[in-house]
Amino acid sequence: MLGSKLDIFNPEWLDVVFKGRNQAYGAYELRKQNPKTTNRALIIATLAFVFVLGLPTIINMIKGFIPKADEKVKITDVVLMPPPPIDQTKPPPPPPKEPAKPKVDQVRFPPPIVKPDAEVHEKDPPTEKQLEVADPGQKEQKGDPNAQIRIDEPVGNADITAVTESAGDGDKIFNAVEINPSFPGGEEKFGKFLRDHIRYPAIAKENNVTGRVFIQFVVERDGSLTDLKILRDPGSGLGEEALRVLKISPHWTPGIQNGKPVRVQYTVPVNFSLAE
Known part of the structure; x- marks a missing residue:
């Protein structure tokens, strides 16, 4: 017979309850299969929970086995705009004045x-x-x-004002000089430097943003680049990327004026385009 504890899901109890009744009815089958159904549901829920938690790890593992396609980024060569020519024609000196x-x-x-x-x-x-x-x-x-009666300066040890030639142009910034500053190795090396270091911004690639960035800077007397700033920027991080690369540029060959290195203001365009 039945024990002291009541278990309505016990098969013996089910047989007593449904004795003389239609056991093909759904209630009998549901109570009879309930332990199996409960265990099966618990196992499925546990597996689903573990799968959801481990899904990011599984995705990362799958990505590690799939080779990444090389991103084709096309950066056009930089063409440096030459500065305007220097007008070296000097007016002739005035004729000497005849003594009165x-x-x-x-x-x-x-x-x-x-x-x-x-x-x-x-x-x-x-x-x-x-x-x-x-x-x-x-x-x-x-x-x-x-x-008119002219009185000459007295002869003797008069005060003498010394005239000295300027030692240089100080901190003057030139827009045009006799010899322009240049990147070590010329324009071809400068273009290679940009292609090797520029990384096309992800947001610009997603939005298919292209264009030309203009960067202005000063080439110092020692060849370093200072006062870098963006003059024109298409946006989406293109200007910031060009500015970042120029900040790590090696020292340039400084501009020369009157045989001496001087500070020269320079502007370079950097073209960004995506390969089709």
């Missing part, structure tokens, strides 16, 4: 020089009568009665 004519006539009265008689071909010195109406000088010259 003295107000009084001058007669030639050079200092005496001792020479052999055979070499002396001088004129006779001026007479006292000539010196009464004319001043002595190094040459004969007619005076201008209407000229």
